[in-house]
Amino acid sequence: MIDVIVIGAGPAGVVAALRAADLGAATALITRDEFGGMAANDGPVPVRTLAHAARLMREARHLANYGIVVSEPHLDYPRLLERVNEVVHDARSHSTFRAQIDSAGVRVYERAGFARFVDPHTIETESGLRLQANKFILCTGGKSRRLSVPGSEWTATHSDAWSLKSVPDSMLVIGAGATGVQVASIFNAFGSRIQLFQSGPRILPTEDADVSAAFAEAFREAGIMVHENFGVIESFEKTQNGIRMLYSNEGKKNSAEASLAVIAVGWVADTGNLNLEIAGIQTNQRGFLQVDEYLQTTAAHVFAAGDVTGRLMLVPQAIQDGFIAATNAIKGRTLPLEKQVSPIGSFTDPEYAQVGLTEAKARETHDVLVATVRFDSTTRTIIDGRTTGFCKLIADRPTRTILGCHVVGERAVEITQVVAIAMASGMRVDDLARIPLSYPTYAGILGRLAATLTRQLNLQGNWQVNEQS
Ligand SMILES: Cc1cc2nc3c(=O)[nH]c(=O)nc-3n(C[C@H](O)[C@H](O)[C@H](O)COP(=O)(O)OP(=O)(O)OC[C@H]3O[C@@H](n4cnc5c(N)ncnc54)[C@H](O)[C@@H]3O)c2cc1C
16 A cells, blocks of 8 residues: 555645655655646746736836837737746756656656545545555645625636736736735736725735835826725626626625626635545635644544645745645654744735734834835935835844834845845844845845844944945
């Protein structure tokens, strides 16, 4: 019998299978579709490629500011989709994981269709495969939540971008979390007229309040119509040129029309096909697999990793989960999850990113120091003509450690990586202020912020080195 079957070959499943095999377990990896999962085929890799094209369109429009004369850029969307396919294949063929998995002796079953339990130790796949194992690691990821209002079958998700023949003239984007703002940003750069609808009072609701406000302002300046607190969707109906959304707000009926409506209202676990009850596996209130700190499910022989557990739904976390789940499945409950510094960001225009606590959360539990630098006041952003945005650094006054960083603007995601490393190593703001970061750079803005916070602390030191950025 196989020791462990891993279901789902996204980042969590691939690393779980590799770790299990490295620990000497006879391992099989089964996946419905292609190796790499949603991450490689429908998530970050292809979406980043669209985002890169959007960035090139924007860059091209800046050329005249630097005396470079070219004609107005024009997007060939079918050609862009070909490029997306090339990138996906290229990234997959250069994946070191695939080579490692093969040399570790993992039996890989790709394009097997959905796998489901037929008894606690046996699974069957749609392709007719039937396998038994002592242990299982479920890494089946998630999928877009769909709305259940009349006419929702006419709406699309981010995945439908791959089957469009051209850029829609106009788009309703419902939901202004990470996926919604990404879709809005990309298709706005491609020339769609975008209306973005958020049911709550602010877009990007899990970000620092200043990030939400600056981001909404930047979106509006870029021509996106942002509707916060828009109300409740009642239905969708097909029109001659696209789709109409009917909604109401405090009893007042309203409607919005566009060529396409994209729903981005959350991410749910992809467990519907697994037949979980047969194996005694329970889900939590949010519908994700219930796991403990060892990533063990309610069935002792079944572990889970990645988006299907509903924790931070990102590739690096899925990879770490896969390693932890496989270690515990093979060696026993030895490796608990750790609380970690987790930078999060998105490649929109403008970019935004965060690490650590928001200012509001930090103030609830700490005596804080806060400094903000606007991007219209730093040398590098002025040189590059990227003056929209700001960077905010939050520190704990008594310990001088960094509690959080929030950025809107160019290279926001890269800036927060530097802060994440500083936070993970327990670096204090005055330590950061003493590092002569390169000038003029985006990361160098952190030096100026750290120097400002150090000055607020009234410490002696050579923080002046970073006064300029
Ligand atoms: C638009 C978008 C952009 C994103 N951008 C980023 C980003 O920039 N950075 C980042 O870190 N994260 C990003 N993410 C999130 C990231 O893609 C996920 O966190 C990551 O893919 C989770 O990995 P996973 O292994 O848990 O699941 P997945 O990658 O979803 O893989 C799960 C696999 O299991 C298969 N499967 C499902 N059910 C079964 C079954 N019953 N039998 C067999 N196989 C099954 C699925 O088909 C899939 O191949 C993005 C997500 C989206 C949607």
